[in-house]
Amino acid sequence: MFTARSAFSTIGRRAFSVSAQQNSKVTVLGAAGGIGQPLSLLLKLNTRVSDLALYDIRGAPGVAADISHVNTASKVTGYDPAPEKLKAALEGADIVLIPAGVPRKPGMSRGDLFKTNASIVRDLAKAAAQHAPNAKLLIISNPVNSTVPICAEVFKSKRVYNPKRLFGVTTLDVVRASKFISEVKGTDPANEEVIVVGGHSGVTIVPLLSQSNHPSIDGAVRDALVKRIQFGGDEVVAAKSGAGSATLSMAFAGSRMADSLLRASQGETGIFEPAFVESPLYKEDGCDFFSSKIELGPEGVKEIHPVGKVSPYEEGLIEIALKDLAEDIKKGQEFVKSNP
């Protein structure tokens, strides 16, 4: 029989636990979209979530009514687009996930989404800074390399910025990396751990295969695998042929990230997720933000792990990534300065 427990206990080692109870409010902004709906459903199945608040510019009450019939204990509320509704959705939130904004179509880069999504994310960040300044903010909207710096600038301008609580969600890159490497090696993806560092678009996504279970992967096989991980999003965009980008795998990845933060907030230790956070690792290269292995704790970021020993090939990939990443980050920071 299908139950929440059986569905999630078999996904793999890093899937979320479903038996623990926790009083926590999780808010999804953009909850009626392609990611928002399955993400909200997965959060409804997570027993660590007691209050699920769903907000969108259209359709959130309907999604909430639908999901609220799932027989888990949490309360689900849908909010229409109005300032007081957004306030109610955000107040008291422990975690706020933002998948609001437009997705790519074939031929577009994530950077092409900036002109639409920058102001959407800025405005939602303003609301979060005002009504949920202590929540952990998980940014899914692309381009993540720029939308995370946008949120940081907004929070700084409101004097509530805490870098430990702002995350660009790059979980999908490690989910893909472990799946793709398992396909090459004929292994169980649940046993594959691959660190992915950098940012979240094309060449800024840098998988460190030398630190995986298969450090000897080399040559054309390595090159193809790295390329597939870097451009995994494009595979889905092409397959959906105009109907959007990854939604279901992203919902899975986003719910895993939220669950990891909830577990860490209850004092569970040894929880690591990659995430695009303010980081000291490459500040000198103009990258105030960088994704690497992060240990999570009750406050959010507990420890940012260095990239560690990498191969000369990976050193080259990181060098290429830093150049694009610095530009993407600056673009987000400057956007808020000129469009406060």
Ligand SMILES: NC(=O)C1=CN([C@@H]2O[C@H](COP(=O)(O)OP(=O)(O)OC[C@H]3O[C@@H](n4cnc5c(N)ncnc54)[C@H](O)[C@@H]3O)[C@@H](O)[C@H]2O)C=CC1
């Ligand atoms: N970080 C990552 O790994 C990934 C990020 N994404 C990004 O996530 C974003 C969302 O993708 P989809 O869900 O497929 O798009 P979608 O178009 O299906 O859904 C977006 C939702 O946001 C809502 N929205 C728009 N403006 C809003 C506002 N001001 N306030 C509240 N809600 C608002 C829309 O009404 C819609 O329901 C895109 O930018 C996409 O590129 C997608 C996949 C992976």
Ligand SMILES: O=C([O-])CC(=O)C(=O)O
């Ligand atoms: O490719 C896209 O535009 C969506 C995304 O970020 C991903 O799937 O990794």
